[in-house]
Amino acid sequence: MQSIQLGGIDYSILIIYSLFVLGIGFALKRFMKSSEDFFLSGRSIPAWITGLAFLSANLGALELVGMAASGAKYGIATSHFYWVGAIPAMVFLAVFMMPFYYGSKARSVPEYLKMRFDERTRCLNSITFAVMTLFASGISMNALAKLLHQLLGWDYNLSLWICSAVVLIYVFKGGLTSAIYTEVLQFFMIVLGFAPVVYLGLKDVGGWDAMTQSLSNVAQDPARLGLAAGSYAPDAWSSAWKPLLGGPTANPMGVDLFAMVFGLGFVLSFGYWCTNFLVVQRAMAARNMSAARRTPLIAALPKMLFPALVIVPGMIAVTLASLGKDGYRLPPKMLVESAYAKAVPAVKEAASQKLDAEAAAKLIGEAAGAKMFTDRVAALLEAAPTLDDKSLRNHLQNAVADTDYDGVILSLVKRYCPSGLLGLALTALLASFMSGMAGNVTAFNTVWTYDLYQAYICPNKSDQHYMWMGRVVTVAGVLLSIACAYFASNYSNAMDIVQLVFGFVNAPLFATFLLGMFWARTTSHGAFYGLLAGTMTSALFHSLTLAAGNTPGLKGGYLGVAQTFPSEMAQNFWLASFAFTACFLLTLVISLATRRTKTNEELKGLVYSLTPKLKDEEQAWYLKPTTIGWALLAGCVVLNFLFW
Amino acid sequence: MLDIRWPIGLMFTLVGALLILTGALSSPESYQRSLGININLWWGLVLLLFGGLMALFAWRAKNRPEQPIARGPGSRQNP
Structure with a gap:
């Protein structure tokens, strides 16, 4: 696949965007007077801004790229990550949990844990969160820089460092406020940058009905396009629930209904949206309680509609590939330099030995590490003697049968965008990357400064000192994320392990918060040991189970395979369900067996039953969080039925 | 505090104007990719409209007397 040329207009749009986000940072610098300004935006931001920032911080490049990839792999069922795996949790956060986060005046999620339980739980949570944030940021940066390199021919190092430098400068200058403000701008950039691509794609495939028609052909033989093996009902790609009801063998995700609803919809989704400081921090920056509670609700509305923007492109790509329109194919896995080094001699060997096509494809494929x-x-073998090195490589790349799903979104951008719109769409991709990264950096610098540095390393310093620390650690955080990106690009196995471990840590977390916030009897011993036990349950569960098609090892089953799941996704969802249940039960039992260390008075404002009910009377009924929450849930149910 | 609608409004107005200009000056052949639609012109118009609206909101807010807003505990007193 040759890379695409950008024109002057494309670069102009990129540069204008960069100047504006940098300008916001510089314009906000003079408002950064105390550490509260820098880390919490002085709790002064209106709800519509924190709401869009809440969404944008979550909408990193991996989300955009990954959701399009899943849209291609699994079809419209991917929207469960939105309608089941996000909206209910966001409403729950707004209605039930925000009063405690915001009302307790905690400056971070770990600090809430300290107020509610003790230092141990805070320490555990803040260290894992800080490390996790850096790695998450690094993984996302690596993925994006690689994509830009492969599809646009941009230099990996250069795109990595320039993007990071932009984020560094505006966060350094304007702290959280600047991250939140730019996230709002980035939100509009992402929506307005990708909408025309989706429009053109849908028009090209002949509209929604024509698309679902083609997708039903795909479902009968997905392997033809390199998708899942097997054959599915015609609506497997175009309806959200029907394939799930048929059990794990009837849908390409390989997931059963219980794992989807309980594992994803309850454990993983509530664990992410309700306890992850990356998003909660945006709501904490709101200017009053009702703005804080409206933040996740305002974010939920666009979130609900986002599948149209991020999942539909994946479905369009599959349709195009199935129609074979203008020779479109799903982007092939890119061969790297070391693969070429092995594959080129293999071609020569196959040609000289006059192997038949099948044997040659096997030989070359093994050398290149990809199916051919x-x-x-x-055709390549026939032409090989006359080809120079460069066109030989092009032919080789063309013959790769494996799909690189992460390239789906950029392949559509390349297909539909003339110079001009191309710049806009690429800017949107970079904007999503920067919003995700700025989210990680601001969450990291706050947790580091308040929960680790001020709490354990250097307490009782002046406020100016902590603000200085915030700036220093912003630089350090960006540099460490870059280091993680290089780490991810060099040791993808080590990176898988890191992600795996964080999966273990995150799965049980919501049980601790749920019991802590809604049951005054929960003790600090119960919380700490329950959380540890939940984490160990995930590790144990992982070591005893395996997804079909994987070999025991990094993917699980290294202590023996007690249970095999139809897919990795099912394995993950079930792992989360087990870890949550273990953490929940153990916290419950240990709490009952141990003595409370905090009195009712101390827990006021931290626990539901001990906190006076919030009165929303000053608001009109249609502005009350509960009303908006119900309306959102109803909308969500309607969407689920529409795409049933 | 800075009103975020200003930078958003100005940026999209500028980008929209640039796209319209590109759309007006480029030849129809360059739009084969976008199915024959002069997408730069049309989408530039959309962006210009959006940017203009944002700037208009910001301008109206600037000229309206500040309304007192209930602030939460710990929030900055002088915005």
Whole structure:
């Protein structure tokens, strides 16, 4: 696949965008007077801004790229990550949990844990969160820089460092306020940058009905396009629930209904949206309680509609590939330099030994580390003696049969965007990357400064000192994320382990918060040991189970395989369900067996039953969080039925 | 405090104007990719409209007397 040329207009749009986000940072610098300004925006921001920032911080490049990839792999069922896996949790956060986060005046989620339980739980949570944030940021940066390199021919190092430098400068200058403000701008950039691509794509495939028609052909033989093996009902790609009801073998995700609803919809989704400081921090920056509670609700409305923007492109790509329109194919896995080094001699060997196409494809494929199309390998062998090195490589790349799903979104951008719109769409991709990264950096610098540095390393310093620390650690955080990006690009196995471990840590977390916030009897021993036990349950569960098609090892089952799941996704959802249940039960039992260390008076404002009910009387009924929450849930149910 | 609608409004107005200009000056052949639609012109118009609206809201808010807002505990007193 050759890379695409950007024109002057495309670069102009990129530069204008960069100047504006940097300008916001500089314009806000003079408002940063205390550490509260820098880390919490002085709790002064209106709800519509924190709401859009809440959404934007979550909408990193991985989300955009990954959701399009899943849209291609699983079809419209991917929207469960939104309608089941996000909206209910966001409403719950707004209605039930925000009063305690905001009302307790905690400056971070770990600090809430300290107020509610003790230092141990805070320490555990803040260290894992800080490390996790850096790695998350690094993984996302690596993915994006790689994509830009492969599809646009941009230099990996250069795109990595320039994007990071922009984020660093505006967060350094304007702290959380600047991150939140730019996130709002980035939100509009992402929506307005990708909407025309989706429009053109849908028009090209002949509209929604024509698309679902083609997708039903795909469902019968997805392997033809390199998608899942097997054959599915015609609506497997175009309806959200029907394939799930048929059990794990009837849908390409390989997930059963219980794992989807309980594992994703309850454990994983509430664990992320309700306890992750990355998003909660945006709501904490709101200017009063009702703005804080409206933050997740305002975010929920666009979140509900986002599948149209991020999942539909994946479905369009599959349709195009199935129609074979203008020779479109799903982007192939890119061969790297070391693969070429092995594959080129293999081609020469196959040619000199006059192997038949099948044997040659096998030989070359093994050398390149990818599956090859037999007919294209045959054509390559025929042409090989006359080809120079460069066109030989092009032919090789063309013959790769494996799909790189992460390239789906950029392949559509390249297909539909003339110079001009191209710049806009690429800017939107970079904007999503920057919003995600700024989210990680601001969450990291706050947790580091308040929960680790001020709490354990250097307490009782002046406020100016902590603000200075915030700036220093912003630089350090960006540099460490870059280090993680290089780490991710060099040791993808080590990176898988890191992600795995964080999966273990995150799965049980919501049980601790749920019991802590809604049951005054929960003790600090119960919370700490329950959380540890939940984490160990995930590790144990992982070591005893395996997804079909994987070999025991990094993917699980290294202590023996007690249970095999149809897919990795099912394994993950079930792991989360087990870890949550273990953490919940153990916290309950240990709490009953141990003595409370905090009195009712101390827990006022931290626990539901001990806190006076909030009165929303000053607001009109239609502005009350509960009303908006119900309306959102109803909208969500309607969407689920529409795409049933 | 800075009103975020200003930078958003100005940026999209500028980008919209640039796209319209590109759309007006480029030849129809360059729009084969976008299915024959002069997408730069049309989408530039959308962006210009959006940017203009944002700037208009910001301008109206500037000229309206500040309304007192209930602030939460710990929030900055002088915005």
